[in-house]
Amino acid sequence: MEVSDGEESSRKRPRTDSHYEERNSLREENDNLRCQMEAYKNEVEVIKVDLKKELEDKDKQFKMLQNTLQGMQQQLIDAKRKQTEEENKVKELQSKLQVINDGKSKINSDRDIVTVDDSEPEPSESTTISETTSEAVPPLNERDAKLVGIISAFLNVHPFGAGLDYIWSYVSKLESNLKPSDIEVLMTRFPTVFKQELMGIGANIERRWLFNAFNSSDD
Known part of the structure; x- marks a missing residue:
């Protein structure tokens, strides 16, 4: 059966149109996928930049915390060293006070065994000095000796003296x-170890206690 050219052309046209529409559909889908891929790529770049910035910030914070920790460790080391030095000074002063107390006890013991006759001789110069020294150093119990040592160590590192409240705030911690x-x-009981002076001018005058044990001029 013969087919005319018009019939054959009408049969081919629908198939050609279908292929054209399919190609257009694939092209549009491909374009959409390309746009989505570009969007994902841009989003990934943004995330990478944000992560990089976040890591840099955390690295800065870590270094800052590390430096702060090192500074605090150095402060602790310095404070421990200073505390050790003060404790050594307190022990040294306590030893000196113990020697003074031992000397006073020996003087009192020697005085107790001396016999006094009817014609009591005039006190010699050495006896007078010993009695004066004995009276200048009152007896100390263990707690008072510890406090004298602590206050002496504190005032020794404050050459310009310190007020009573300042001294009390330090000692009360120990x-x-x-x-x-x-x-x-x-402190008033030991004028050869501590002395009080007025410092300042006018309304700024205040009373300060000074460590006086090493000043021979005040002996």
Whole structure:
């Protein structure tokens, strides 16, 4: 059966149109996929930049914390060294006070065994000096000796002296149940170790306690 050219052309056209539409559909789908891929790529770049910035910030924070920790460790080392030095000074002063107390006890013991006759001789110069020294150093119990050592070490690193409240705030951290008046009474008992001076001008005058044990001019 013969087919005319018109019929054959009409049969081919639908197939050609279908292929054209399919190609267009694939092209559009490909374009959409390309756009999505570009969007994903841009999103990944943004995420990478954000992560990089976040890592840099955390690295800066870590270095800052590391430097701070090193500084705190150095401060602790310095504070420990200073505490050790002060404790050594306290022990040294306690030893000196113990020697003074031992000397006073020996003087009192020697005085107790001396016999006095009817014609009591005039006191010699050495006896007078010993009695004066004995009276200048009142007896100390263990707690008072410790406090004298602590206060001496504190004032020794404050050559310009310190007020009573300042001294009390330091000592009360090491020895509880103390009042400022207790410390003032204790320091007043030892004028050869501690002395009080007025410092300042006009309304700024204040009373300060000074460590005086090493000043031979005040002996």
